[in-house]
Amino acid sequence: MKILIGKSAGFCGGVLNSVNRASTYLEQNKNVYCLGELVHNPQVIKDLENKGLKIINSLDEIDENSKVIIRAHGIPKETYDLAQKRKIELYDLTCPKVLKIHDDVKKYVNDDYFIVLIAHKTHPEVIGTISFCGENSIIVEDEEDIEKAVAKIRASQQKKVVVIAQTTFSMDLFDKMAEMLKKELQDYELVIDNTICNATEKRQKEIKELATKVDAMIIIGGKNSSNTKKLYDISKSICQNTYAIETVEDLNTNFNSYQTIGIMAGASTPQKSIDEVREFLEKYN
Ligand code: SF4
Incomplete structure (x- = not known):
């Protein structure tokens, strides 16, 4: 079995920056909250929670002077205003x-x-x-x-x-x-003014090519990840045997009949999840 992994699979620059900076911030600060999930990937969030991050859904859940990370997706204007009014310290990791x-x-x-x-x-x-x-x-x-x-x-x-x-x-x-x-x-x-980011553009172009070269495609990413969903839709329109999974544990298909399998992953999928799927497929050889 041949395994082709998309060159752009996994963390984009924006997610990498947000995750690294959040990890460093958590090493240096206690009682750090994040308003919503930093990125749309449960494995990444679990890892950050193990480092002490607490996810909240609203600033009403925390006291004045608390420290709050702003996730890669950004927040509305009113939330910036509310944080300022309530003297909440923001650590803004919105993607540039x-x-x-x-x-x-x-x-x-x-x-x-x-x-x-x-x-x-x-x-x-x-x-x-x-x-x-x-x-x-x-x-x-x-x-x-x-x-x-x-x-x-x-x-x-x-x-x-x-x-x-x-x-x-x-x-x-x-x-x-x-x-x-x-x-x-x-x-x-x-x-x-097409503001689709170049990381998304590159990934969508690559999946179009990759999906034509394989017998089956595996798309790895959070179920709530918008860019992963797009990759799945594009791949499925080209390659019928496209599977969307969050982790290797979701793989319950028998891949024996496939000669070539492609792997692609969303912008917030960690390298570890990609490696685990590759290792799983290599066992077929
Ligand atoms: S997908 Fe694009 S906009 Fe979103 S975090 Fe990555 S680089 Fe930033």
């Missing part, structure tokens, strides 16, 4: 690429743009980003939302529209929806 989007949308708001955010409505990064976009904005998740978005744009006073994206959104879907908006808004000044 997400922070750049926050800065960019503030400029677009100042320049009187209507902002269309192509993204998953309930994802923490998106809840954070949209909070900086002001009232002249809308989240578009799928093609069905386009009509509603166009109606809201036309009802607003704005004459300029910018289309941005969640950093881990599907490149193909973004392009498709941006094209649809272009057609609908020909009388507007329209800027397409």
